[in-house]
Amino acid sequence: ETQRDPGTNDEKDQQLAQHRIDATGELTTSTGTRVDDTDNSLSAGGRGPTLMEDFHFREKMTHFDHERIPERVVHARGAGAYGYFQVYESLSRYTRAHFLNDPSLRTPVFVRFSTVAGSRGSADTVRDVRGFATKFYTREGNYDLVGNNIPVFFIQDGIKFPDFVHSVKPEPHNEIPQAQSAHDTLWDFVQLQPETMHMMMWVMSDRALPRSYRMMQGFGVHTFRFVNADGEGTFVKFHWKPRLGTHSLVWDETQKIGGKDPDYNRRDLWDAIERGQYPEWELGVQIVPESDEHRFDFDLLDPTKVIPEEEVPVTPIGKMVLNRNPDNFFAETEQIAFHTANVVPGIDFTNDPLLQARNFSYLDTQLIRLGGPNFQQLPVNRPVAEVQDNQRDGYGQHYVHRGQTSYFKNSLAGGCPYLADADRAYQHYQERVDGAKIRHRSESFQDHYTQATLFYNSLAPWEQEHLAAAFQFELGKVGHHHVREGVVEHLNQVDHDLAVKVATGIGVRSPEQVTTNHGRSSPALSQAAGFPETVY
């Protein structure tokens, strides 16, 4: 019996109750005909061939043959749970989002944690980024905060995402290595795309080896936008902080645990919730007024940058508790579909080019992964808010729409939804946009090292040791010498001593100390990488 605390019978739970099935009655076919033998197929005589007529056999087998769906193209391996979110105080000054305005409200959530590179059956304890995706079932529609446990990303522009993922996934000729960062293609991508350096520092740190999903931070990564009832916008970065603190395994532990219990993080989350030890996170925001958009020495739209907390502190705004395990992994954890473009009034996007790409990608991939356009009707995805749209038909249509019309406008009435008033509807933030159509990113995106150095300097000496050892181990597996050298050159821009340490460990000539050109990427490296140098 799954643990339920008394507070978990929320709107989402009530909705799910209509879909739950306890298999306790007589066995039937999927059309409800009772079955009294499911071990012996219908055959002509005791030793004869199986008969086509055996509809029970055929149905049982064909359903089984179709049980698998494509795994997620990234973040295939995950674990999830239900819970709730509650804001501490109304944020109406910044956002009109109802669930962030009413402190008495508990908004149901589902969170899915994941690794990124490995397949659905890969081990939990690999060195990798972890996904931290939250679906808020708000009364104004579903809001998805699709984050990671690292506050920055590998690339600045989503058009590189297919290249990046091709480099990080197992290599195509032999599908090796599974879910590891130790291979030539990833490091080749890194050495040719210096914008990856900040993220790679995090990925080589102990942050990429979380002790538990319950002990992991989460970040929205992009700069998003709050919009209040007066239509005023404010930039916002989202941070989840675990109540249990942020803890990592060390490399040696991950190796041993990976062999003995590949489900280590998944099991930990499940068991904690079953025991009633409900994990909690505090949601915090960094708020930046629009007037400060150009105040920083990096671009707020660049997802390879953090806003240092010394410059803009994180304000706690609410807490999340996960208190209910799913009933069925496939139905809920596997079929949930997160999407950065699932927003509610009061939360909007910015022109971060990575975010813009994501706003296309998730729905697109889910159309194939979940078999057509009606996956929002799956129990785990259904909003608790009322749905009234003019979408019709398609594979897996579950609604029986009534009435004669499914178009707008119509004069026949009878079942056609009408438009909401503006104060209830989603209003896109009225940002002024102006510019020539070009394929070059602004100069403000060109510094790839300063924050990598900042991160390295923020580590304790033993954390720096772990990071250097990780670089040595992972890069030491790379067969192509020029790839090792290329990465060491970039590391030299981040920290000379680190570069020498790594170079020495992997048989690469130690680089000369560079007069620090932090604040700008090295033109030589940028050109070698085919990266446009100075672009306005």
Ligand code: HEM
């Ligand atoms: C999953 C695309 C960047 C976090 C996915 C999926 C795709 C995708 C196609 C699989 C979704 C599914 O099958 O349901 C992209 C693209 C990106 C990008 C094109 C960049 C342009 C990011 C970033 C983050 C992130 C920056 C974190 C801030 C996640 C998470 C999941 C995911 C957490 C798993 C969601 C789940 O648990 O179901 N992404 N992604 N992605 N992505 Fe991204």
